[in-house]
Amino acid sequence: MSETTVFSRPLALAPVTTHYCPGCTHGVIHRMVAEVIDELGVRARTVGVAPVGCSVLAYNYFTTDFHEAAHGRAPAVATGIKRARPDLIVFTYQGDGDLASIGMAEIVHCANRGEKVTVVFVNNAIYGMTGGQMAPTTMPGQVATTCPLGRDVTQVGHPIRVAEMLATLRTPAFVARAAVHTPLHAVAAKEMLRRAFRYQREGACFSLVEVLSTCPTNWGIPPHESCDWLEKNMIPYYPLGVFKVPEGPDRAPLPAASAEVLCRTM
């Protein structure tokens, strides 16, 4: 009887144990990113950019070259890498504090310039690494160490929907939101990631996949209940799906003729 390998570690994933807490979905998302890199055959020319936050050590968990960025600056670092070496596949891996708070300017302008990079945006509605402070994505009423009575939207505003916001930009892009709290959702999430990296490989556009994630440690609830909490509280506010594709007719660049007119008037 011959043996067939049906499951193995992706080559792009390092054979090490991660530091992530039990029940955290960073590990699942890491694995899916690595699988996509393998499947697209781009591992040898991929450079990742790690954020500041729980996934700060992501460079230890992939077998691709990596950059560690300052807090929130990963899209600027990725811009520098991609502009210097357009032949590389460049992705950032960022959390919600990193991307949606301190790095908001960098992500908006990276998307708006249409940098041909891929952003994996992990949204767990809290600051994990620093110990459970309120994030821009923390749900209304959700308790965090810096909003002990729950997020008061009259004082700190409503959680930011990053995918929807970036989808309003006219520059062609692929923007989607997915989740990984059930196997079915994870399969869909991987397809979103595959599309995102494929767009970059084709040199088509900026791509971002927001992945809803759990944080049992800082939410203060067990892993399986965290999945339920995400399903019940986050998905209604952060709907899953594709928000923008580069092929959309309303997203086409301005006609060349108007650009010429603009140039002539300068």
Place this chain on the structure above:
Amino acid sequence: MAKKLMKGCEAIGEAAIRAGCKLFFGYPITPQNEIPEYMAHRLPQVGGTFVQAESEVAASNMIYGAAGSGERVFTSSSSPGISLMQEAISYIAGSELPVVIVNIMRAGPGLGGILPSQADYFQATKGGGHGDYRCLVLAPWSVQEAADLVQDAFDLADHYRNPVLLLGDGLIGQMMEPVEFRADRQPCRPVTPKTWAATGCDGSRPTNIINSLFLDPEVLERHNQKLNRKYAAMVRDEVRCAEYGTDAEYDVLIVAYGTVARVCSTALEDLRADGVRAALFRPISLFPFPYVALRRAAAKAKAVLVVELSAGQMIEDVHLAVQGRQPVHFHGRQGGMLVSPEAVTENVKKVLAGELEAVHV
């Protein structure tokens, strides 16, 4: 190549291109806008890339990324913008990446003004960002020297894998002078392959990780010590300075850098014509500071006069150099006001007449 009349900012941009730099990331700020404008115009002609960033914060992190890919890259800004870049400069120094950063200084603090200043000396030479690190700092006094130092800056940045700052002021950026780019220029340091760059890993080497995070204190201290050895090598090998009139006898040694030294050299001629025995010492590298050469030059003088466009910043290094052996006097202007040759002459005469008090540490 024949000499060409160029604005300082344009010469800096052209020098970077001559040094093989094909990448510029920057953000507009007066008085250095001619640098990004020149790069926006010239880089596409040589197959390079210009990106106008959304902020100096982003621009400096873009050069961090580009430098990690092993390509030559630079940015320019002016004082408030350079403050915003300190985060990235600290990361770049910690990650040991070669970048060139041009600061065309304007008066501060805060928004200050847009006229020339030398008030960023402390920021440039004593750190600026967080953590133990040093930037190599070069200060030109002419457009030609700015062009030459920019080209050297790229070689030095690569050699040390460290940020190199070119510290100019509004005058250097805005004045026009003849400048020559020599076709036969050789790198000032040997060119070595950038085997450390993050350019994709096919498994034939371990992954290259551009990083300044070392959570283990013993590992971080070893990293710090490695950086220290590099800074010690700069102190040993990269001191640059110039002396004027030190072959003759002199009573007062003027110390100034950048365009202020240029003004002082005019004053020196006037003083000599009046029979006043003075000489001029000009640091060109501000880190490493030419302590030993200055101490030697000061030893022949009765007094030292430091001239700066600041409240007195370099004067602290001058004090470290002369170690109390000579009295150190100061003349400075701030706010974008300039030093005139007449004012320098007058102050030298005051020093000799005992009418200008020494500045004590």
